[in-house]
Structure formats: structure tokens, C-alpha cells
Amino acid sequence: MRNAKERPRLFLSECGRRARVLRHRLRRQPDRIDPSSRFVPGFRYGYGEREARGLELLKEWLSPEQFAQYDAKSYFEVTGCHSGKRYRISHGISMNIHELDGAGRPRVGWCFAPKGYLVAGDVMLAQKIALETDERGALAVANTFFVPTGRRNTLPHY
């Protein structure tokens, strides 16, 4: 009986110790950002500077309308060169492209990006150019993902 009470206490104590060690290790890492990038040697150092340069380059290549939209909403829209469909590119490096329906609502998600470890500004710029100049080629390599439309919630209750 005593053992049964002791075991959870020891377990919680061990969890607390591990959490403290982990917290201590994380504090010692300078310029910490996305956890995944910690596994890419040399990627995290100076990330903020590279991120800013990437965004600067993106803004130079955006049209005035796209620039204003991105500035206000952290996303911009582009028109596919082949289908004429509208796509919304949100700030990010993956799963950040949504094809829009006629009403401007996200219909389906598309995921493609330039190969390698690039900052968000570079990724978004490559996605924009790809959709505007070679939509079919870009979508041919892309994967799709489900976008919740919220229509489920609008169904009447019986």
C-alpha cells in the first residue's frame, strides 16, 4: 500500500526534475526560434537578420496592392497564371497557401516550397512567382491539405 502511494510521488518528482533540466537547457540557447530549426547546424544564428532580409526582398517584389495587403494582414493574394484562380499566401514557410473560392473563402490548401532551409520571406516570394508564372508546374509538385470551411456548423439541427 505504501509502495502504491510512493510510486506516483516519485514519478511526479522525476517529471519535475526533467522539466527543470529542459528549461535550463533551453534558456542557455541564444537566439532561440522554431524548435525544428535547432536541428539544422548554423541555421538559427543570426536568424532574425536573415528573416528581415528575406522580408525586405519579398516587399521589393510585391505589387503595391500585395504589399499593402501583406502589411495590413500578414498575407497577400496572387492570381494563378493558367487558371486565373486566386490564392492567398500567408506569412509562413509551409501549409501557407490557400486557394480561394469565388467569395474569397479558402477552398483548399496547397503546400509547396523551394528546396532547402529558406526564411519565410524567400519562401513566400518563390511561391508568389511560381503561381504567377508557372501555376501548373507549382501545383504539380504540391501537396494539398484540408481547410476547415466551417460549413459544418451552419447545417440545421434536426
Add this chain to the structure above:
Amino acid sequence: MATQIVMDRTGDTRHNFDAKNADALLKAEVRFRELTGAGFTAAVRAASGEAVVKRTFDPNAEETLFFPRLVGG
């Protein structure tokens, strides 16, 4: 002064060259061929501001942007 901007993990690397200098132009053309041969896409901005993909080297381009091959995420 013309520029070739290559996206990479450091953000981007810029190669400036004098388009009136034959040697510099040749180097830029070789770089263009190497990058596009390695799967990079080259794009320039038209006068209207639209991006245009270039399959061959354009000696008159003020700024050429190269981004790596696209892959599905």
C-alpha cells in the same frame, strides 16, 4: 550595376557585376547556366512590375532572382 540574387540558407547572396564589362558579363552568364542547370528558377521583374521567368541569360536584366527547385511540403 546589375545584380544576381540567389536565395539560400543565409537569406540571399548577391552578385553585383558591371553589365558593360565583357568578362563580368560572361561570369554572370556562366553563373546563370550553373544555377538553372542545378534546378534554380531565374526570374526578373518586367517594367510593369510583374515577375517573368527567364530560361536563358538576359544581359540587360538589372536584377535576376534565383530560387531553388520547388518541392511538395
